[in-house]
Amino acid sequence: MKAVIQAGGKGTRLKGITGDTIPKPLAQINGKAILEFQILQLKEYGIEDIYVIVNHLGQKIVEYLGSGEKYGVHIHYIFEDAPLGSAGALYFIKDQVRDEDFILIFGDIIFDIDWNRMIDFHTKNHALATLFVHPNSHPGDSDLIITDEDQKVISIDSKNNKRNYWYSNKVNAGLYILSGSILNGMTCEQRLDLEQDLLLKLINHNENVYAYSSTEYVKDIGTVERFRSVEQDMINKIPWCRNLSNKQRCIFMDRDGTINEHCGLISKEEQICLMSGTAEAVRRINMSGYLAIIVTNQPVVARGLCSIEDVERFHKKIETLLGEAGAYVDDIIFCPHHPDKGYPEENPVYKMECDCRKPKTGMIAEMQKKYNIDLSQSYMIGDTTVDIMTGINAGLKTVLVETGECGKDGKYDVEPAGIAKNLLQAVSDIIG
Secondary structure, eight states: OEEEEEEOOOOGGGHHHHTTTSOGGGOEETTEEHHHHHHHHHHHTTOOEEEEEEOTTHHHHHHHHTTSGGGTSEEEEEEOSSOOTTTGGGGGGHHHHTTSEEEEEETTEEEEOOHHHHHHHHHHTTOSEEEEEEOOSOGGGSOEEEEOTTOBEEEEEOTTSOOOSOOOOOEEEEEEEEEGGGGTTOOSOOOOOIIIIIIHHHHHTTOOEEEEEOOSEEEEOOSHHHHHHHHHHHHTTHHHHHSTTSOBOEEEEOSBTTTBOOOSSOOSGGGOOBOTTHHHHHHHHHHHTOEEEEEEEOTTTTTTSSOHHHHHHHHHHHHHHHHHTTOOOSEEEEEOOBOOOOOTTOOGGGBSOOSSSTTSOHHHHHHHHHHTBOGGGOEEEESSHHHHHHHHHHTOEEEEESSTTTTTTOSSOOOOSEEESSHHHHHHHHHO
């Protein structure tokens, strides 16, 4: 598979690093240029035929990288005489890729991902385009990807739009797998925007455009602040740790009484209110290298108090509120079932014994498989003995928080490995 790197941007917001004497993709992080990190990561997965699109100070990129021989790859250069946007220069490679799939990367991001997983996802869905999407700490100034339940993209909400709704923190990260066939319509050199002029046209025609959602490390270094943050992450080897080919550590969290205020069975979105310190706690998890996953029983569905779609909307509210505070959860999973019958409004479809309702471990097992989690190095934080029993059953370390029900539900005679005043203290005790 070939790869194309868009490395022609000026990077005006990064002048504090580049001094405008080198192009942004040559900015050095811990002694190595951004482009070097990208090329070496591609090489690790056998992707060795690389096209680099250059414009601003492009000759310096050519002089720095050369033919690619020193990296064990073959580098070809495409010079834009004038900026052609995020997709215009793809015209020059249409004959090289034809109907083959190729990878497209923007030259201002640092990533460490298991490309085999993304390629498999792209292939299994017979996709014309696959976008790498993930939650981030600043969704408000990022393009959001809206998908159906099968992860097919149905729309893209631009960062320039005003959002007056709760949303999933699912952000376009700047990594793509594209079919060369989508370039067939390019007949001449012209300025084109990847999203507006290529991807949205495919989406609007209900073509196979998919979102590959992952917790792996993909961050842009478009500002000095983000550059320094990535620099520190790399010192701490967080990008490598988050690659899903490596075992992950996770902090699982209960929802009601741990993340948000406990107020009985929650069936209305206005009842969702984050507790004090929640955003800071989750933000610390994000910075630590642990995954942050919410695992919650929601029998309100089985009892007929609300629908699956309602619960999903409540979770979008949590994601939105956390995003506004600079934090994110990597995933949310819930059990809608309840075994007991006899409630007036109950939904019989969900009145059943299941493997997912805590303290059973079905939800934990699903997340373990999805994210390659080492349960022995992971934690369960919750406010009930049900949560502690779940953690014990799954082989997790457990922490009881003195919020919500404070462990007074009395359903199981269990002792947690630790007790904390609230979620923030629990997280601080775990990660130090």
